[in-house]
Amino acid sequence: MTNQSTNSTGQVHHLRRMTIIWVVLSVVGDVLFSIFVAPHVPPGRLSETAANNQNTFNVLMEMAIPVLLGVWVYLSYSLIVWGDKRNASAAFSGAAARTNKTAQVSWIVITSVTILFLAAYGSFAVITEHGSGGGEGPNPAWAPAGALKAETAALVGKATWSPGSKNVLPVQVIGQQWKFTYRYPTFGGFESPQLIVPADTTIAFNVTSLDVIHSFWAYQLDVKADANPGVNDVAFTETKNPGNFIVRCSELCGIWHGSMYNSGKVESQADFENWATTTEAANAANTALLPAFAWTYTPDANGADGGYYNDTNDPYSTVETYGSKQPS
Amino acid sequence: MSLTGRLSTAIGLFLVAVGLIGWTLMAFLHPGTDGGYTNYTVGHAAGAPVSVELQSVGSIGTGYGDHPTWVSYLQKDPATGKWIHDTSMILPANTVVHMTILNYDSGSPLRNQEWGQVQGTIGNTATLNGKSFKVYNSYTGNGVGHTFAVPSLDVSVPMIGVNGNLTNICGQAPCGSLPHNTITFSFKTGAPGSYNWQCFVPCGLGYLYGNGGGMSTFNYMGGFLKVVA
Known part of the structure; x- marks a missing residue:
């Protein structure tokens, strides 16, 4: 035993000894976590949202490791040093621990400060990351600069985006049993089963559904927003480098829910523009038949009709065009 | 009652309860017909295309199980030429599949016109x-x-509908020479794996949003393509 761990009367200074053990283990634990685990924590770093959420998770873990080790060190130390067979009358065991003001105040202050810091840190992250990739509903509380302008322009077909423009790119996500499709109002409102977005761009995902509740989860982008019929649920993210991501439905939605996924891509801005303009031209005939771009489309429960269009042509009505000659 | 008797009674009741719960769950998990796989790899020469023939009917009729009013696909057994109620198939990998689908059902506007566009076939x-x-x-x-x-x-x-006002529209599969549209297309199977296929028209009439009944039961409006090397 060193002098550091004993007082002037030669008695072991347990608190100091536990503190030294705890600090050493915590530093080692945090360093090991930072080197070997932190870089691989999901969802990765494909978007700013993902990167910041990875950072947040890592900060939480690096604070949790000392807390966990603090409990383990105290428990282990107590079992070893103050076990009944060794020295049950030690200063920190039994009644002595229950009346130790220093221990009690330290515990309350340290845990309170930790919790308050984490609450403030989490709130700061949500606000600065514009909802942190989560769906904020139709009126986002935390929208990035330029988002409102881009969204308003998208509704009237005047949204613009080009490489280097720094404009927010609105993308509509339409859930239906059992696939997501995507509309690009900036490129004529074409619809595609593929989700491709440009790198280094702020994306405004506008998520809705044509039938039941789905949930759009672009995993590596760290975007997750419920798809409710009749609701435009907006989620923001800022893409970084090119890469692939997986989209899954994360709301149980029927028999093929497990198959409701697709791959998405973050492409370079030039490649994205090329894909978007090519697809816009290739899909032009079908885009002309789609309803005007809107934030929501109101289906009804009337079988195969569904009201995606104005519900003036009811297939079960006697006064509409069904039964007319098939196009030759 | 002795301790042994009470224990036996408790264990017996427990086993009965577990059995009932299991039976109920299995009934929910297997609401439809167990669909088999039609194998298109038997005798298949490498690189040669495969031909598959399906028909889609508005009501399957009484010859194929417990839901005669449900909408369904049927598959033509390549060995016997008979229409069978199996919607899944085993296909060779990286092979062109020539599909012929006879649609005997009427149609309506799509909930999402996106599905009115031919996609992913050879030549789109x-x-x-x-x-x-x-x-x-x-x-x-x-x-x-x-x-x-x-x-x-x-x-x-898309499977284009027939005239819903016809009096001889098919209501009992297989439908033979009754009014229908013939849709053909080809696609390539790609890498080995299990791929689900499905109908995207909410055609389960009588169910909320049209996606119940045959749309939500395996082996009616969907199935699997098991692609093997």
Whole structure:
């Protein structure tokens, strides 16, 4: 035993000894976590949202490791040093621990400060990351600069985006049993089963559904927003480098829910523009038949009709065009 | 009652309860017919295309199980030429599949016209009664009855509806020479794996949003393509 761990009367200074053990283990634990685990924590770093959420998770873990080790060190130390067979009358065991003001105040202050810091840190992250990739509903509380302008322009077909423009790119996500499709109002409102977005761009995902509740989860982008019929649920993210991501439905939605996924891509801005303009031209005939771009489309429960269009042509009505000659 | 007797009674009741719960769960998990796989790899020469023939019917009738009013696909057994109620198939990998689908059902406007566009087939085209098309306006003519779509392969083809006002529209499969549209297209299977296919028209009439009944029961409006090397 060193002098550091004993007082002037030669008695072991347990608190100091536990503190030294705890600090050493915590530093080692945090360093090991930072080197070997932190870089691989999901969802990765494909978007700013993902990167910041990875950072947040890592900060939480690096604070949790000392807390966990603090409990383990105290428990282990107590079992070893103050076990009944060794020295049950030690200063920190039994009644002595229950009346130790220093221990009690330290515990309350340290845990309170930790919790308050984490609450403030989490709130700061949500606000600065514009909802942190989560769906904020139709009126986002935390929208990035330029988002409102881009969204308003998208509704009237005047949204613009080009490489280097720094404009927010609105993308509509339409859930239906059992696939997501995507509309690009900036490129004529074409619809595609593929989700491709440009790198280094702020994306405004506008998520809705044509039938039941789905949930759009672009995993590596760290975007997750419920798809409710009749609701435009907006989620923001800022893409970084090119890469692939997986989209899954994360709301149980029927028999093929497990198959409701697709791959998405973050492409370079030039490649994205090329894909978007090519697809816009290739899909032009079908885009002309789609309803005007809107934030929501109101289906009804009337079988195969569904009201995606104005519900003036009811297939079960006697006064509409069904039964007319098939196009030759 | 002795301790042994009480214990035996408790264990017996527990086993009965577990059995009842298991039986109930299995009944929910297997609401439809267990669909088999039709194997197109038997005797298949490497690189040669495969031909598959399906038919889609508005009501399957009494010859194929417990739901005669449900909408369904049927598959033509290549060995016997009979129409069977199996919607899944085993296909060779990286092989061209020539599909012929006879649609006997009427149609309507699509909930999402996106499915009116032929996608993922060779040339992004299909034929309707021998005539090539890429996009079908579901708001015209008889609309679209169903789609054949393999989401993971981005394949989607609309099945154009027949005139719903006809008096001889098929209501009992197999439908033979009754009014129908013939849709053909080809796609490539790609790498080995299990790919689900499904209809994207909410055609389960009588169910909320049209996606219940045959749309939510395996082996009616969907199935699997098991692609093997």
